[in-house]
Amino acid sequence: MTKSKSLLAAAALATAMIAMPTAAHHSFAMFDQNKTVSLKGQVVEFQWTNPHAFIELDVPNGQGASDRWSIELNSPNNLTRQGWRRSSLKPGQTVTVTLNPLRNGKKGGLFNKVVLPDGSVLADVRPSSGKPINVPSAN
Secondary structure (H helix, E strand, O other): OHHHHHHHHHHHHHHHHHHHHHHOOOOOOOEOOOOOEEEEEEEEEEEOOOOOOEEEEEEEOOOOOEEEEEEEOOOHHHHHHOOOOOOOOOOOOEEEEEEEEEOOOOOEEEEEEEEOOOOOEEEOOOOOOOOOOOOOOOO
8 A cells, every 4th residue: 555655646746747847937927017118129039939939129229229128929839820920020120019018127028019111010919808918816
């Protein structure tokens, strides 16, 4: 009986360890989804990576220089279903990006939409309720 309990405990531990990376996925609480910022800048890099794609954008800061913004998007798999391609954004393009800024004030945010140089729009799919996405609630 003791041997079967040990095997059961080992199996439970192994299952928990496998599930930990899934549980470790961050929430979107770091973004202020009650605020929206619109930025016009030049694409430095479009990172088509898992678990989230990123846009690195240089935005003029009004002092003769640019600030680098890092904008987090959905996963490439989900973006593909929304009409995106690995080649949707190219370095050097001037685009307007709408995002929810980081709560800590750093130059970054959660992607909402991008207006491309030809005027076409690529947008993220948000809940129709208008509620923030993936933000844990206090119980």
